[in-house]
Amino acid sequence: MSPVLDNLDLYVDGFLTSLRIIVYSLIGCLLLGLIIAACRVSPVPPLRAFGTFWVTTFRNTPLTVVLVFCAFGLPELGINRSFFFFGVLGLILYTSAFVAEAIRAGINSVPAGQAEAARSLGLGFSLTLRDVVLPQALRTVVPPLGSVLIAMFKNSAVVGAFGVGGDLWSTGQILTSARGYETLPVFIGVAIGYLLITLPAGALLQVIERKVAIAR
């Protein structure tokens, strides 16, 4: 494992960059996914159509295509930002479709009578969703949402492959192709780096799942 230990500082840098991609994408895709899910269950037909369009587009387009569009297509439209920005943006857009569907499944698992009772008290759509439906949807949402998010954590490596310099994936790339290290030990190190993120995240999800389950 000497390639890993010799380049530990490079690995730490890569780990931190991956973590930054993941944290920004996590916040972005949860917020955007929630908005898209709200659109999909909205009583306003144009919003529903928009939500459906969004999910259909980003769920059915390969992540690499979304990333190419963001990183190389948007600059052609005159939008100039860093590759880091475009990488995170692409990952957010792509993942938001899956987040939205996980949340929508949770919303649909709440009995219709709950929303009817809220509406009959005079609560509007957003209050009904926020105070009555979503808190109850959370319970069923945690496991599928967890899978979507962990997939997103791993997809951050694809963002790295798209030229976001210095994340875990590119650390492995640099060590093997530019500096001539052997692939196997280098990428075992990379894999361990990702496991250091995904395994605690999985454990945290289990804790959350137990927490929200008690509330019933």
Place this chain on the structure above:
Amino acid sequence: MTSATRQHPLVELSGVQKWFGDLHVLADVDLAIDAGEVVVVIGPSGSGKSTLCRAINRLEPIQQGEIRVDGELLPEEGKALARLRADVGMVFQNFNLFAHKTVLQNVTLGPVKVRHRSKGEADKRARELLDRVGVGNQADKYPAQLSGGQQQRVAIARALAMDPKVMLFDEPTSALDPEMINEVLDVMTSLARDGMTMVVITHEMGFARRAANRVVFMDGGRIVESADPETFFTRPTSDRAKDFLSKILTH
């Protein structure tokens, strides 16, 4: 209060039509309910009585006709509809208490979020109402910890907390064990005595006789007969009502 002190009925349906696909669930329904009146709607399953009840606060939209509550035409979706619904209390067959909130939180949600009352004020009023329906000592429990009868009484308190102009009861005792039916009917009877305007869909003929000012009999989406309880139960005019009553009153 009677219609004499108002210009208009509190709830007024005129020429209401609704279809579920080919099924004509509400056909030419005209009904006017005055303030303080207790109207019991009875009829066989599928007669449209639940749909009628749910149409009054637009949980079921209608396709033709007009529904007015306190003179105001029922708005389409949006803020105006939410405002109107706040004035129309609704009690459901399956209680529909918010499962993730305590009994007290169930009763205060509407007053705090919709009427913008302070939490302290809403709590105080909620506890009064819970005492009134006899579940004051259950305030901090969750709905799942209560019996069906207790849950339905909480649901009534939740609706009353909004100070509604009219209360709609959609088969409030149909999901209850027999020994719990009376505790709910007693609360409803006392509400009726206090002058609450009520529309009650029920199979409880005893309640209809005791508390109703008027019994409306529905069949096939139509109002077939409308009379005071004494007249309806002793001298029904339509064959359909006679047939219905002969089936339910013999045992």
